[in-house]
Amino acid sequence: MKEEKKYKILVLSDLNKSTGKTIKSSISIAKIVNADINFFYVKKPTEVVEKESQLSAMRTFNKEYFSIDKTIKGLITPIAKEYQININYSFTIGNLKNEIENHINENKPDIIVLGKRKTKIVNFMRDNITQFILKKYKGTIVITDDTNPLEPNKELSLGSLNQTKSKNVIIENILSSSKKPLTSFKILDSSSNLKDESFSKDKNTTEYVFEKGDNVVKNISTYLSKSSINLLLVNRNHSNMTKSNIKEVINNLNCSLILTT
Numbered sequence: 001m002k003e004e005k006k007y008k009i010l011v012l013s014d015l016n017k018s019t020g021k022t023i024k025s026s027i028s029i030a031k032i033v034n035a036d037i038n039f040f041y042v043k044k045p046t047e048v049v050e051k052e053s054q055l056s057a058m059r060t061f062n063k064e065y066f067s068i069d070k071t072i073k074g075l076i077t078p079i080a081k082e083y084q085i086n087i088n089y090s091f092t093i094g095n096l097k098n099e100i101e102n103h104i105n106e107n108k109p110d111i112i113v114l115g116k117r118k119t120k121i122v123n124f125m126r127d128n129i130t131q132f133i134l135k136k137y138k139g140t141i142v143i144t145d146d147t148n149p150l151e152p153n154k155e156l157s158l159g160s161l162n163q164t165k166s167k168n169v170i171i172e173n174i175l176s177s178s179k180k181p182l183t184s185f186k187i188l189d190s191s192s193n194l195k196d197e198s199f200s201k202d203k204n205t206t207e208y209v210f211e212k213g214d215n216v217v218k219n220i221s222t223y224l225s226k227s228s229i230n231l232l233l234v235n236r237n238h239s240n241m242t243k244s245n246i247k248e249v250i251n252n253l254n255c256s257l258i259l260t261t
Contacts, residue, residue: 007035007170010109012100012129015041015068019075021149022115025256027083028150029111029142032177033170038107039076039089042099043068061093083152097132104137110170113142116250134236134246134259140170141236141259148230148255159183159229161220161249162238163260171233171260175203183227185220187212217248224255233258 011026013019023039030037048064072089080087092099104112114130133141150156156178163184175182181204189212208223210216224232236246236259250257 004034005169007033007110008107009035009037009111009113010104010107011037011039011113012133013039013041013115015071015075016115018115018146020079021146022113022144023076023079023087024083024152025115025142025144025150026113027079027085027087027152028154028156029113029174030085031083031152032156033111033173035111037085037087038109039072039087040100040103041068041072041089041091042096043091043093044096045093048093064093065091096129100129100133101136109139111140111142112137113144115144116146130250131243131247134243138261140168140261143250143257143259145230145254145256150230150256155180156231157227157229158231158233159185159224159227159255160233160235161185162187162235162241163233168260171258174231174233174258181206183223183229184208185210185223185232187216187220217245217252221253224253229255231256231258233260235260237261 007030009026009030011022013022023037026037029035043064048060068091072091076087076089090103112133114133130143144150156174157180158175158178160182184205184207186207186209188209206227208220210219232253232255234246234249234257235241241249246259
């Protein structure tokens, strides 16, 4: 009997107040696709010490490592216990982008999870980490929403934006995990084809079509709320998904997103 593949989820966080909800959303995905979770945190050296002697700086770093470890354990342990799932974690003090890129290259995650709250990317993203991840990482990215997080062991209400038929096994598992109808949103311009193949032939689908324009994301946001969707699958390689459009979608759609390729 062939053993089912175990996927790897990497959660990147800044240990803000929304981190617990980001972890729970990650657990929701992990239970659906059969994945291990690794939590990773990076702190800038300048946030630990400024101008001190080398000996004093080393003492400060040692205290900070102990403090970070205690904070992460205190955050992860009760959540992992509640949902009976193992969550590994690691952290470092260093350059955000360099450390994240190295961690991704070494661990090769199948899914990267980032968090956001309200309409702004979390403080961890203050150095444009989200755009950095979008550029460097070509796999599946989940951006969780603080106001509409995913609940582990609860059925998802799914939507899709500009999706075409995919052979992504992770996405197929997520689609098959919910018996609820799929809500499909399409943004069309003059060159778009209305006869594109259906994203999922196996699911009952309600489709909304929007003309490309300045208010299209706001209009979609309204329909998302009406449909009570908490996870939207977004094709970030679609011709209508430019860098600025993806940023607008991330900042203005009040649900968790899966950015697929």
